Amino acid sequence: MITSDLEVKVKFLHGFSHRTRIQILEAIKHNEKTVSEIIQTVNASQSNISQHLACLKGCGMVVGRQEGKYIYYSLRNQKVRDLLTMFDEVLEEVEEEVACCKKEVE
Amino acid sequence: MITSDLEVKVKFLHGFSHRTRIQILEAIKHNEKTVSEIIQTVNASQSNISQHLACLKGCGMVVGRQEGKYIYYSLRNQKVRDLLTMFDEVLEEVEEEVACCKKEVE
DNA sequence: CACACATATTCGTTATTGCTAATATGATGA
DNA sequence: TCATCATATTAGCAATAACGAATATGTGTG
Secondary structure (H helix, E strand, C coil): CCCCHHHHHHHHHHHHHHHHHHHHHHCCCCEEEEHHHHHHHHCCCCHHHHHHHHHHHHHHEEEEEEEECCCCCCCCCEEEEEEEHHHHHHHHHHCCCCCCCCCCCC | CCCCHHHHHHHHHHHCHHHHHHHHHHCCCCCCCHHHHHHHHHHCHHHHHHHHCCCCHHCCEEEEEEEEEEEEECCHHHHHHHHHHHHHHHHHHCCCCCCCCCCCCC
């Protein structure tokens, strides 16, 4: 039961491993956005956002649909949305200790 | 409500961004283990595992408790465990598309 | 205290990832 | 078809992260 291959998991989770990608996911958490809108929201270069979107798409986290000259991106499904919500919940409880890697001193 | 700071989230999620760290989390998902046991399970060098454990600790994902000359590591709390379970659930649904970043060709 | 064992830390090197700039593709509409 | 706008891709350089080897710290025991 539920024993997904490690490699797949690694690839999937890679989607969460960059500030900009997390911002993109947050940006489209509740409603789809065009690339242009994402660029504005996240405030990064077109090329940069496009590359991160490619990554997120490859990770299976987001999907894009074309409509006219725009491409709308959104989370792949409700589970991914739940996952994002869960992060927030866990963080509520952990926030303090999160100093991450190197130097958790003060 | 539930609006954890982006920086904190980035740091926390960084914990999931490496194969070895994911393996460690899986290894201690259901019961605590000593560093030595983790080293054997994951099959990496002592130094390497120790560094990743420091990272995971800094990310707020795991905690360690000393008992005699051993240190037992375990997931910080039930929420983190739920998160890991959720990953598996999401992966069940996404598995196929997950080719991640660069080249989702075959 | 000296020794053995468990774990942590540091340092220098290598590998991976991200970024920018330039260019390419693809769709729309005059 | 040509011009324009939206997005994707490539290439080369810059920034980060990971690793192994060596060393340090800490704990129990004779």
